[in-house]
Amino acid sequence: MTVENKKTGSYLLRYSAQLPVLTERGQARLRQARVHISATGRIGSSLAIHLAGAGVGYVSANDPQNVELENLGAWAFARPPDLGKEKVMVLSKYFQGRTDFSFEPLVEPAESKRVDPYIERAQLVISCANTVEGRVAAERKAIRNRKPVMQVAAWDGRKKLGGLIALRLPQNSWSACFGCLLNDNQRFPRGEGLLATVTSTLAAMAANMAVQFLTGVQADFLTAHNLFLIDLHTYAIEALAVERRSGCSVCGSD
Numbered sequence: 001m002t003v004e005n006k007k008t009g010s011y012l013l014r015y016s017a018q019l020p021v022l023t024e025r026g027q028a029r030l031r032q033a034r035v036h037i038s039a040t041g042r043i044g045s046s047l048a049i050h051l052a053g054a055g056v057g058y059v060s061a062n063d064p065q066n067v068e069l070e071n072l073g074a075w076a077f078a079r080p081p082d083l084g085k086e087k088v089m090v091l092s093k094y095f096q097g098r099t100d101f102s103f104e105p106l107v108e109p110a111e112s113k114r115v116d117p118y119i120e121r122a123q124l125v126i127s128c129a130n131t132v133e134g135r136v137a138a139e140r141k142a143i144r145n146r147k148p149v150m151q152v153a154a155w156d157g158r159k160k161l162g163g164l165i166a167l168r169l170p171q172n173s174w175s176a177c178f179g180c181l182l183n184d185n186q187r188f189p190r191g192e193g194l195l196a197t198v199t200s201t202l203a204a205m206a207a208n209m210a211v212q213f214l215t216g217v218q219a220d221f222l223t224a225h226n227l228f229l230i231d232l233h234t235y236a237i238e239a240l241a242v243e244r245r246s247g248c249s250v251c252g253s254d
Contacts (some may be wrong), residue, residue: 011100015055026215030055031100034076036122037061038138039112040087042074043206044128046115048091050078050207052101056214060104063088074196078191085105110137113187124210132182139168139178140250146170148213151178152206157193162232163202165209166201167222168251175226176242179250200231205230 012019015027022030033056037044040063048059063176067075067082067090077094088105095103108114110129119125119141125137127149135151142149148170154163168177205228212219244251 011055013195014100018055022211022215022217026217027055029215030211031057033124034058034060034122035124035210035214036118038115038125038127039063039065039129039134040091041065041071041128041130042194042196043154043203044126045075045077045087045091046200046203047126047128047152047207047210048103049094050204051210052095052098052103054207054211055100056184056210057100058102058104060106061088061091062106062108062110062112062115062118062120064107064109064112074194074199081083081162089143110134110141116141119147120145122147124213126206126210127178128153136179136182136250143168143170143177143251149178150206150209152202154192154194154199154202157195157198160231160233161195163198164230165206165228167203167209167213167226167228169223169226172223172226174243175239176244177248177251180245181227181242201232202230 011031012024012027019027035051035056036226037048037059040061048061051059065087067078067085067087069136072078078090082090086107088107092103092105095101106114106118111133125138125147127135129135149168151166166178166181170173209222213222223242227240227242229238
């Protein structure tokens, strides 16, 4: 057995429980996949961990923010010495030494031009930003580069437990983008109520959708729907096919 075959065999052995579902071909696609995550807060960091656990080979992530005290409660991998450090760098340290997985951090907001090459190289862009500006910037750049883009957001838990996942595929010309779903003057309020169990659940669901999309395994449902409303009070999921909004400033010129 060659060195390369030994490496491949070792990789497949680590993910052997998934092979009956994904097949070796699907798992190989994950190994070669490139995903970019915009913002690594509660949802973004959990999402990166789930993708690495599924066998995705490469994840890049941008985030300009530093670790705050409330992050220590939500992140099992963060420690008090991490306070004040850049979020993406703390997450990068967590991944150090992991076999068959590369994590590339970038301390920049989605609006930065330095993020553009990462989106250009990605097979899937996932935005978890806590600002409308960050989400729209990631969405607009993904659309410009004809990249599939996913938005994952939690609702204010004081009003409703759960959140939404929006997925726009370039081949679906009918599909609304995240900008189509927003009011023109919409803002995300800060200080909202967020349960760690809710944000980690949303991250796991988004990671599962990403695996389906990247492997093509049981992905038909994702190509026919683009908005998933997740109610974690009643444990119901509503899948919708929302059409583009005329005159949308984000996807209108696509």
